[in-house]
């Protein structure tokens with residue numbers, strides 16, 4: 001069956017996919033509203049519903065300007081329950097998913113999956129292969145047993161599973177939480193597996209504006225790891241350990257820890273530079289001169305800024321641009337998905353009332369680089385829909401012949417989990433030595 005993978009969606013215009021799935025989701029969330037809330041039943045996990053969307057519309061669906069398509073919704077009641085678990089109101093879900101166009105992300109993965117981001121930054125929609133879709137369906141009951149027991153987890157949160165069918169092609173999609181808010185600049189991004197074999201970002205990837213690096217790159221950039229306060233370190237390691245146990249129990253492998261690093265010290269410097277640039281640009285525009293402060297280049301940065309601010313205020317130009325204000329506001333806004341920031345994900349038992357600074361992004365895990373730079377980490381475990389049990393069957397029979405069998409099948413997911421935990425706990429993250437690093441804005 002060659003109805004999934006990159007071939008299919010590459011032949012369908014992304015616009016068509018995005019528009020159609022928005023119509024599909026709008027319909028399913030809308031029609032769920034008429035079904036009263038009730039306890040989840042086992043067969044809710046297997047249920048699916050297919051709706052036809054003729055371009056001229058029907059008694060159930062609106063007319064649209066895309067091609068004729070069908071939209072299949074997997075386990076609608078079950079996913080509604082999961083959205084509830086994370087306090088996502090139907091109206092909010094609808095607004096996020098359907099009210100504005102989706103944005104397509106460039107994917108560093110090799111699988112050919114496409115990622116769409118909702119305009120408000122809350123959700124990611126990823127195209128998945130048929131195998132992955134089937135695996136997620138099977139996973140749902142057990143996975144959400146774990147989630148109900150413990151919603152504080154770094155595991156991905158799935159909020160919907162759909163199949164868009166057009167021209168006898170299927171595009172399967174999963175909606176999940178976005179780990180990297182795009183209004184917070186990530187100064188580096190890592191996709192870490194705890195393995196070193198070929199774990200280096202490709203040349204093409206490294207040339208991107210915001211590349212996703214891998215394990216070997218991390219070791220090069222952070223030879224001594226990233227430092228966490230003792231309580232934070234323990235909370236993170238406990239969460240990773242518990243999550244790995246769940247993944248191992250489903251014989252899942254090949255997952256990664258996605259780590260986005262916001263460097264507060266670099267960010268402060270960038271902000272300063274931006275303010276200077278803005279003020280200068282405005283002055284230039286006002287005066288029509290090309291170099292209004294030519295000699296200011298020699299002045300130290302602080303003086304230069306002061307000078308510019310003075311001029312700016314005289315000229316009644318706000319010293320912080322409106323753009324800057326907007327960003328600050330959205331950085332600190334409440335996120336839609338409850339207890340899902342990186343910090344909240346790891347602090348089930350920990351009373352995480354960190355004094356947060358007004359103009360600093362929220363939700364990240366405070367850390368330090370080995371050069372004592374202040375960092376905020378945005379992390380989560382991703383790409384968990386590969387089960388050894390299902391996917392590697394064939395490979396396994398082959399390998400069994402080579403390495404004497406069944407020990408391999410039991411061992412591999414557990415080996416993977418152990419190596420993953422070891423790498424995260426020993427190489428990637430380190431407990432701050434002796435003195436506590438207070439994570440408050442140091443006035444530099």
Ligand code: ATP
Pocket residue numbers: 107108109110111112113115124156176177178179180189190191212256258382383
């Ligand atoms: P692979 O070739 O490894 O199978 P894939 O197509 O399955 O790749 P993923 O490994 O799931 O894709 O993710 C690829 C990249 O997309 C990640 O390294 C990360 O940069 C980004 N990404 C994935 N999931 C999320 C998420 N929930 N939030 C933010 N970014 C994500």
Ligand code: CA
Pocket residue numbers: 109254255256382383
């Ligand atoms: Ca991956």
Ligand code: CA
Pocket residue numbers: 109111383
């Ligand atoms: Ca994958």
